[in-house]
Amino acid sequence: MSSHPSPSPAAAVDAPVGGVPAPRRRRLPGWTGNFGWQIVAALVLGLVLGLAARSMGHTPDTPTALGETLALIGSVYISLLKAAVIPLVFFAVVASIANLAQVTNAARLAAKTLLWFAITSLIAVLIGLAVGVVMQPGVGTGQSAPASYQARDVGWLDFLTSMVPANFAGLTVKTTVDDAGAVAASPTFNVLQVLVIAIAVGVAALKVGAKAEPFLAFSRSVLAVIQKVLWWIIRLAPIGTVGLLGNAVASYGWSTMGTLAKFVVAIYVGLALVMLVVYPVLARLHGLSVRQFFTGVWPAFQLGFVSRSSIGTLPVTQRVAERNFGVPTGYAAFAVPLGSTTKMDGCAAIYPAIAAVFVAQFYGIEMSLGQYALVVLVSVLGSAATAGTTGATVMLTLTLSTAGLPLEGLALLLAVDPIVDMGRTATNVAGQALVPALVAKQEGILDQARYDAERVDIMGEDEEEIVEARAARVTDSREELVGTPAVGPRG
Template identity: 90%
Template sequence: MSTAQSSPAPAPRRRLPAWTSNFGWQIVAALVLGLVLGLVARSMGHTPDSPTWLGETLATIGSVYISILKATVIPLVFFAVVASIANLAQVTNAARLAAKTLLWFAITSLIAVLIGLAVGVVMQPGVGTGQSAPESYQARDVGWLDFLTSMVPANFLGLTVKSTVGEDGAVASSPTFNVLQILVIAIVVGIAALKVGEKAAPFLTFSRSVLAVIQKLLWWIIRLAPIGTVGLLGNAVASYGWSTMGTLAKFVVAIYVGLAIVMFVVYPVLARLHGLSVKQFFTGVWPAVQLGFVSRSSLGTLPVTQRVAERNFGVPTGYAAFAVPLGSTTKMDGCAAIYPAIAAVFVAQFYGIEMSLGQYALVVLVSVLGSAATAGTTGATVMLTLTLSTAGLPLEGLALLLAVDPIVDMGRTATNVAGQALVPALVAKQEGILDQARYDAERVDIMGEDEEEIVEARAQDRDDDQDQMVGAAARPARD
């Protein structure tokens, strides 16, 4: 009789360093590595006129990353906008509330983007690098007539062909896409799909599926951002030294200045103009702001933001269930207004480009109308790509800004969720359906409520909320 021999226990796996799995640490490591390699290349005598092998390698890595990123812009913008507009089908019985909500989303976005542009112009975070624009950049002088006509699609794809003449006289043609025209096409197609109704359901399902695939691809590309950061930052340091790092620090400060103005000036003023207590606004929205700052995800904070709107601000449950989720994908004053506005000014200043009035107008328009493209976890990157492309500014500055993205993303998300909770309260107040007593009540720990208590409270309030919604829909809109 044989006895089974026990096999030796497997040796415990060696744990990998934190930076191998944590994206934030990967970015930090890429920042350090790019800085070191850039300084090494600079010590080897690298200059833009006489590059070294290391400098050229860094430049190639950065340019390849930008090329990959550009490939996702057009399909992402189109399908993200179409899918976002399709979400309005959920509120056909509350069209006036939906229209007012979207109007206030646009108003607050307009205010935020103007503040962002003003902060960028006044603080000038990108000035002083001495860096010239990339060779692929072509200046665009956008006048008002050009600005208006550029919105009209030349064809369904927004496709144009650009021809260039080489030194040998040969003509080379390459297709280019007008991102602003793609945005207009997507808005029109989305509205048409809503009007068609049930027959458009397969198309909308297809659009959502394609959007999910593209967002996954974009997320993979963003996961490669540390590699792109090494190349772009390393090449910038090799060519222009320490001035690059100084401008990035000024950029972070400028972003937080803009966010602070929106959070602590604009939002309180809007609340006060609607007869709402500023103190109650801050104490009520704090749970969502706190979680948004830590999680850096408007979608991840969505349950808490909706709970804030309902339990702390007194927004009817039926309306909050529409407005807050819509806001979590299309109402982002931090990611879609302040950030792209300051970043566009920064990129122009970084490369010594003088922005025209038409380019400023394009930044404003894209920030107000293009926020539907911010759906998902990559909203700020998508919005910045859309803004730079539409304004005709170099996309090469994008990966450089990704190096400090985790730092600014915390403040951006906190500002986002504060606005996403405030706008439903403002609209509900205008329509006379806000529970003022609940808004003014002493705050309780809504984070301490379990899910069963929340479901029970929502069920208890839903009938009264429905009566309020029906009554509000029957009344004429208030000024």
């Protein structure tokens, strides 16, 4: 991590989605500023407590008090995250689509943006599958498939029909009967159905025009409230990490956790290939400086790494796109928020691809070509299931269930989720800032002078100060070249 001061995540989530207000200067509280170290401490503590529970004889069949406590802490944290998914998907997508009203040639820009989201996701998921097959992180565990697992053929028609909303809320109720005959009903949400509903509502609001403004204002307000609640949940990540990692160590033992180390390495190899190869190549193919891409995206990259939340980093990512990359404000206000919920090269492409291969290898299951193809399809179309939250629990569940792989692997991978999620989220936000720059460059609306300008602290200066500083620097450099005054870049 850099030694330079990072923007406060708390300040970031205070900014509205639809615009980029002048930043407020804040001193970083010690608790917030040391969030990364809290995660490290939580990993160590979770490992120690898990080994302690294991030494006391904890197993899934013979649980101990310490092991059950760790499991409870981890499950509560995951439940909190999952509870925020549905409202985040709906209101973030609706607000993002509504921002198209501020953009010239909105339909063309939206189509190109979504196309580039799909292209980069496709590249990332193919890299993930290749890394999983080559590195084989889950091979050699000796584990057999869970007793409840039943191999099944996964049909394309079933997957496509599951995206059609059964009701307006995308809600289904699953009824179960226990051995005593008691009936229990548990409601679940189909996230892809919620995404379809949100897109329909957003487009309808865009078509209605002025009459929909009260609804859109309400949607933006609700989204801001949800983001604040989400940040509170994110702040509990160190506690959740203790429970998740500790429970995994206690349940599976250290030898199995060693396999997870190979999984973590495989994830970061895949992320590095996307971040250090794919993104620079795309920037260079569009005539953009690779060095300026890395220096410009750094504020969002480092905050995404620490906060582990694309939506929590959203205001900073949007500010990077506008002030460092020169993307017009109206277009950035649509593309970046939409990207924070639907463009997840780390969480929804690299991670589920490698995770699916890992789970299959861990349980000795041979994946078919059809299962590989479904992983690709889910990664390209189902990115919104991650909803920009910390962790990719929903996306991983969607991928494993669609590909017909054991969901028991989910609990195992959650043990190391805090470690891989840092790199995943940082890669996510880098792509969310890059794609709008690529589209703006293609459409001839990118402020090239701003993209190429010397970097300033976009989180520590007001907009007018940034524009004046850049204009002065560009003017000075031009005067040195031609000896006459010149007009600086646009504000």
